[in-house]
Amino acid sequence: MHELSLAEAINKTIKDLCERSAWARVRRIVLKIGHMRQVDPELLSFAFNVVAKGTVSEDAELSILELPIVFKCHACGKKIGSEAMTFICQDCGSTDVELLSGMELTIESMEVEGRQVL
Numbered sequence: 001m002h003e004l005s006l007a008e009a010i011n012k013t014i015k016d017l018c019e020r021s022a023w024a025r026v027r028r029i030v031l032k033i034g035h036m037r038q039v040d041p042e043l044l045s046f047a048f049n050v051v052a053k054g055t056v057s058e059d060a061e062l063s064i065l066e067l068p069i070v071f072k073c074h075a076c077g078k079k080i081g082s083e084a085m086t087f088i089c090q091d092c093g094s095t096d097v098e099l100l101s102g103m104e105l106t107i108e109s110m111e112v113e114g115r116q117v118l
């Protein structure tokens with residue numbers, strides 16, 4: 001399960017951050033995850049609840065912002081939103097495209113003991 005290892009990695013990042021800053025309890029975590037990452041938000045929330053048990057993130061509210069896949073085509077200049085993971089412009093067929101959004105995997109913000117810290 002891909003979501004479990006992801007939850008473990010996120011939890012470890014937060015734990016390390018809290019240890020360095022001497023934060024005792026995390027209240028809220030907002031994650032930004034691009035569609036290219038193929039993460040199931042429900043599974044990730046569930047996995048996070050499991051791995052966060054007994055850590056600073058236990059009982060933290062986890063919100064997941066899902067970002068769509070968006071390409072920009074360098075040949076025709078169009079911006080393309082895509083569900084499929086193909087790197088081809090559906091308009092002109094060019095493969096000279098740039099990914100604008102969809103690969104995100106970051107902690108967007110975090111609230112610790114009532115304070116916004118990220």
Ligand SMILES: [Zn+2]
Binds near residue numbers: 073076089091092
């Ligand atoms: Zn194009």
